[in-house]
Amino acid sequence: MNTVYSAEHQLHHGKHELIDGRLEPCVEKPERAERILKEIRHAKLGEVIAPQDFGLEPLTRVHNQAYLGFLQTAYRDWQAAHKLGDALPYVWPTSTSRHTEPRAIEAKLGRYAFDAGTPITPGSWQAACSSANVALTGAQRVTQGAHAAFALCRPPGHHASRAHYGGYCFLNNASIAAQALLDQGASSVAILDVDYHHGNGTQAIFYHRPEVLFVSIHADPAQEYPYFSGYSDETGEGAGEGATLNLPLPQGTLWDDYAEALEVGLERIHVFAPGALIVSLGVDTFKHDPIARFRLESTNFTTLGAHIATLKLPTLFVMEGGYAVEALGGNVVNVLRGFLER
Ligand code: SP5
Ligand code: ZN
Numbered sequence: 429m430n431t432v433y434s435a436e437h438q439l440h441h442g443k444h445e446l447i448d449g450r451l452e453p454c455v456e457k458p459e460r461a462e463r464i465l466k467e468i469r470h471a472k473l474g475e476v477i478a479p480q481d482f483g484l485e486p487l488t489r490v491h492n493q494a495y496l497g498f499l500q501t502a503y504r505d506w507q508a509a510h511k512l513g514d515a516l517p518y519v520w521p522t523s524t525s526r527h528t529e530p531r532a533i534e535a536k537l538g539r540y541a542f543d544a545g546t547p548i549t550p551g552s553w554q555a556a557c558s559s560a561n562v563a564l565t566g567a568q569r570v571t572q573g574a575h576a577a578f579a580l581c582r583p584p585g586h587h588a589s590r591a592h593y594g595g596y597c598f599l600n601n602a603s604i605a606a607q608a609l610l611d612q613g614a615s616s617v618a619i620l621d622v623d624y625h626h627g628n629g630t631q632a633i634f635y636h637r638p639e640v641l642f643v644s645i646h647a648d649p650a651q652e653y654p655y656f657s658g659y660s661d662e663t664g665e666g667a668g669e670g671a672t673l674n675l676p677l678p679q680g681t682l683w684d685d686y687a688e689a690l691e692v693g694l695e696r697i698h699v700f701a702p703g704a705l706i707v708s709l710g711v712d713t714f715k716h717d718p719i720a721r722f723r724l725e726s727t728n729f730t731t732l733g734a735h736i737a738t739l740k741l742p743t744l745f746v747m748e749g750g751y752a753v754e755a756l757g758g759n760v761v762n763v764l765r766g767f768l769e770r
Contacts, residue, residue: 429474429576429768432565436558437461437582439551442514446544447719454547455719455751456596461582464747467757468580473764479561482608486564487557489607490600490633494529495591498540499556499598502548505533514547542587542594542654552583556598559583563601564608566744570704571612576743578764579605584748586627586708587654595625595654602708602746603633606640609744614703618643618741620693622732623710623748624720626658626674630708636668641700643693644708645686647721648676671700679721683728686713690735697739705741711750711759718751729759733766743767 438458444451469476487496506515509532517537521527530536537548559581566579585602587595606617619634621627621644634640642664649658664672673696675689697705711729713722724732736743745764750756 429578429764430569430574431465431468431474431476431578431580432479432562432569433461433465433476433580434479434558434562437555440549440555440583441551442547442549444514445547446516456583458582459753460750460756461580461747463753463757464580464760467761468578471761471765473761477565479558479565480568482561482564486604486608487560487599489611490590490603492591495540498536499593500553502533502536503550503552505536506548509533514549516544516547517541518544540592542592546594546596552598556583559585560599560601560604563605563744563746566746567605567608570742570744571609574742576745576767578745579747581747584710585629585746586621586623586710586748587625587629589629589632592629596749597629600629600633602706602748603630605744605746606634606706609704610639615639616641616700616702617704617706618697618700618702619706619708620697620736621646621708621748622713623708624712624717624722625653625710625749626676627708628654628657631657631662631672634668635664635672636666638667638671641671641673641697641702643673643675643696645675645677645689645693648678651679652721677722681722683724683731686722686724686728687731687735690732694735694739702741705736705739705743707736707743707745708748709745709760709763710748711756711763714750714752714755714759716752716755720751726755726759726762729762730766733763733768734770737767737770
């Protein structure tokens with residue numbers, strides 16, 4: 429299987445995120461992608477290829493223009509307003525606020541961000557674009573007939589919605605890839621999100637759409653970030669009713685319970701019979717992850733990959749979270765190997 433990778437991810441390098449009352453060093457750091465790349469090469473999983481540049485058009489299929497315009501100039505605007513360091517929001521509109529478009533950069537940050545954990549740095553826009561191009565290049569491989577591809581995206585994407593960033597995500601790489609597959613002729617696509625955190629952005633983007641099935645296994649939002657979505661009674665709306673399946677699990681979940689939820693999710697995808705599968709691949713379900721609380725072992729990731737392979741669908745893996753850097757590359761390789769070797 430080919431891995432798509434670009435060193436441009438390194439341009440996004442935040443210093444701090446607001447976490448549990450402190451500004452802490454960002455857990456979403458360049459070392460993550462480098463570790464994964466190293467293990468992919470070491471495991472001789474296949475060729476590592478560079479992304480093509482698809483420009484802005486495929487991004488506008490998923491995100492709105494004003495949001496993209498904001499992201500493009502956010503850091504420059506922050507700097508021009510004489511703010512220091514990375515751009516982080518600290519004031520938010522609420523349901524009682526005016527809805528006029530804000531002009532000040534600090535107001536725009538609150539307008540477009542949903543958390544204070546996602547710093548915008550000088551190179552964030554370029555890195556986010558390159559991450560989307562990595563996903564789009566992977567999607568193109570699948571459209572051209574590859575059985576599988578791995579998009580080594582960084583920054584991740586599944587928390588970003590049409591006009592909101594957060595959760596270390598700016599552009600929703602998996603959604604952009606799904607939309608590209610549809611635009612290139614696929615009649616339907618399933619997205620299986622196995623990141624520890626609910627993929628609130630992906631869910632929102634396709635919530636009303638019947639041709640994209642979104643299945644997510646994640647920590648119960650009553651206990652865990654992102655808190656405001658991911659409950660099992662969210663099943664889609666309008667034409668999209670029934671095309672969202674949330675399978676929340678409690679903190680502390682071990683493989684056996686995880687595997688049961690996985691079977692439910694895979695069965696739904698099997699019945700949906702999509703033209704292609706996108707896996708939002710987070711390995712922050714690992715027992716030693718510093719910000720998450722499932723307890724999967726490294727060997728469980730091999731089984732996860734093997735189970736996904738039983739669907740026998742053209743599959744694009746899109747990298748999302750996973751912050752235990754020592755084991756990160758190995759855990760990702762285990763998923764991909766389990767998938768290939770089945
Ligand atoms: C892509 C992805 O995995 N994004 C996750 C963003 C989560 N950010 C908030 C983390 C809050 C962690 N709270 C528990 C910390 C334990 N010290
Ligand atoms: Zn996550």
